[in-house]
Amino acid sequence: MDFELSQEQKAFFKEVKEFAEKEIAPFTEEYDRNSEFFWDGWKKMGAMGLLGLPFPEEYGGSDAGALDTAIAMDAFAAGGGDAGVSLSWGAHTIIGAVPIWVMGTEEQKKKYLPGICSGEKVxxxxxxxxxxxxxxxxxxxxxxxxxxxxxxxxxxxxxxxxxxxxxxxxxxxxxxxxxxxxxxxxxxxxxxxxxxxxxxxxxxxxxxxxxxxxxxxxxxxxxxxxxxxxGEGFYGVGKATLEWERAIMVAPAVGGMECNINRCIEYAKERKQFGRPIGKFQAVAFKIAEMKCLLDAARLLVYRVAWMKDQGIPAMMEACVCKLFVTESAFKVANEAVQIFGGYGYIREYPVERTLRDAKLGTIGAGTSEIQKMIISRLLMGKF
Ligand SMILES: Cc1cc2nc3c(=O)[nH]c(=O)nc-3n(C[C@H](O)[C@H](O)[C@H](O)COP(=O)(O)OP(=O)(O)OC[C@H]3O[C@@H](n4cnc5c(N)ncnc54)[C@H](O)[C@@H]3O)c2cc1C
The missing domain is CATH 2.40.110.10 (Butyryl-CoA Dehydrogenase, subunit A, domain 2)
Known part of the structure; x- marks a missing residue:
């Protein structure tokens, strides 16, 4: 069993993370405040090949596979890439295009996928x-x-x-x-x-x-x-997209946790109360340790499903476990981040309040946490 990403995958993670740090993160606060779609960033993502990652090159894609797509989405968020942009990316590339790729006729793929890959068509x-x-x-x-x-x-x-x-x-x-x-x-x-x-x-x-x-x-x-x-809409599209939606599409929540933890580490070392950096208090330091455990487990769950997808192994159970754990963990991490930042965490000047608002959606969209638990328990217990 090999948990190590290849050199190419590590380089790809770094490239996408740096792209997000430079081209997306600096504009997020303003666009969030104005509730505005970030077209400039979107076009750059299209030019970089991010919007068509999984699709064959003949349709304008990058032939990247599920794992490399997950790596890109994780890296994007780890670099501070905004959760809203990641959501639109997932809705566009995953639920909005994977069904065309998997179930579409040759004409449909030729007609729609190139524009989707470039980002010209949303x-x-x-x-x-x-x-x-x-x-x-x-x-x-x-x-x-x-x-x-x-x-x-x-x-x-x-x-x-x-x-x-x-x-x-x-x-x-x-x-x-x-x-x-x-x-x-x-x-x-x-x-x-x-x-x-x-x-x-x-x-x-x-x-x-x-x-x-x-x-x-x-x-x-x-x-x-x-x-x-x-008649192939519900079950056919479900079959085509389920693992993509419940694992790859939640990959940005993993990078988002990493980004939040880094913010907390920096803040805990700088912010002083009672004459000491707050990170010296075990209550704060242990929160950061627990956040790191959630991050590592979440990343492994996402990469496991992505790997299984690339091997052609069905991953219904693993995808539901992944969706539930990753999104609930991202919400916990964001909540603890606000707590660590104290009053400043509640104020819009600091990004952690936005991450808490953003992270809540993960537990609702694409099947709520309760629905994931229902499916997991049914798969475990069967009919009795
Ligand atoms: C911002 C946003 C973006 C979205 N994007 C899309 C999109 O692009 N395309 C799309 O098709 N949909 C989209 N959705 C819809 C999303 O998938 C649904 O909101 C979600 O599936 C829950 O459905 P609901 O909101 O109707 O809640 P309901 O189904 O009404 O559920 C309400 C509550 O009841 C609980 N509940 C319901 N049934 C059960 C049960 N059997 N057992 C236990 N608890 C239960 C739920 O867990 C939840 O807590 C989006 C939603 C949001 C908020």
Missing amino acids: SCFGLTEPDAGSDAASIKTTAVRDGDEYVINGSKMFITNGPICDLCIVMAVTDKEKGGAGISAFIVDRDTPGFEVSRELDKMGNRTSPTAELAFNDCRVPAENLLGGE
Whole structure:
């Protein structure tokens, strides 16, 4: 068993971390305050090949594999790369494009992936609805075949990149008798008549990543935009993206923990109370030690699933364990970071308050912590 990254992977981590330190981190506070998407950074990420990492070179990607994609996302956040940008990146490259890569026809891949890889076209993924979140198979959006088209009606809630997207992978019911097996996936272009961003949502954290409610009113999509076969939306896309979403997409939470721990170490050595640096108090020093344990365990869990993915080994259980542990740990680390910074931790001048607001989303999006526990326990105990 080899836990060591290769020299190339270490160099890649360093390169991406330095990119984030220089090109993203200095602008994060301002963009977070204004709740604004960081287009300049996005374009640079596209030019650097980050937005198309996993995809084959013939479609404009970098052929990087799951582990190298996880390394890049981890490194980006370790360099202070903003969590909102990472969220938009994950929604675009992972849930917004991996299904096209895995399930798409040659024409669909040629049409959509190059623009996604360069960042010229922004993708998003629409499953959640106002009345269907954790119980995702209960969505009500419908797609009815009419000649060479499908007519989509319904709405999607909390869609990351919704306000700025050029295309959206939309999940819709094509056969309501079949439950999850009656749900199909469609690639819907933003300029399709009937596709509307009904409202942009104002969020607590990840404020640089735009989120929207989307509406589809008699939205006519060519039949060739069906992704996979009819009925392959829910389970097909789930199969294609599950490990990506629950492990690779949470890799930025790992780098974010590292960044926060470094901030705490620096602060604990500098800040003096009772005539001593606060890091000399065991209560503070032990918090930092515990944060480091969470970081190391979280990183190993992410890299384990990424490695399994690259070996073609199914990792459903490992991905759920990873999602649960990493996101809960990132939230704990951010919370302790605020505590270590004391009153200053609560003030916007210091970045730790933002990391606490950002980290909360990890325990909610892409299946809440409760849902991960439900799946893990069911996998362990089976039916009894
Ligand atoms: C900022 C943001 C970005 C998002 N981006 C996207 C996106 O790009 N695309 C997309 O499709 N969705 C997206 N989502 C939606 C996200 O995946 C859902 O919010 C999430 O799955 C939870 O669904 P819900 O909000 O409807 O909560 P609910 O399902 O209503 O859950 C509410 C509470 O009940 C608990 N609960 C529900 N069912 C059970 C159960 N069986 N057992 C125990 N507890 C249960 C939950 O854990 C939670 O604590 C995003 C959400 C947010 C906030």
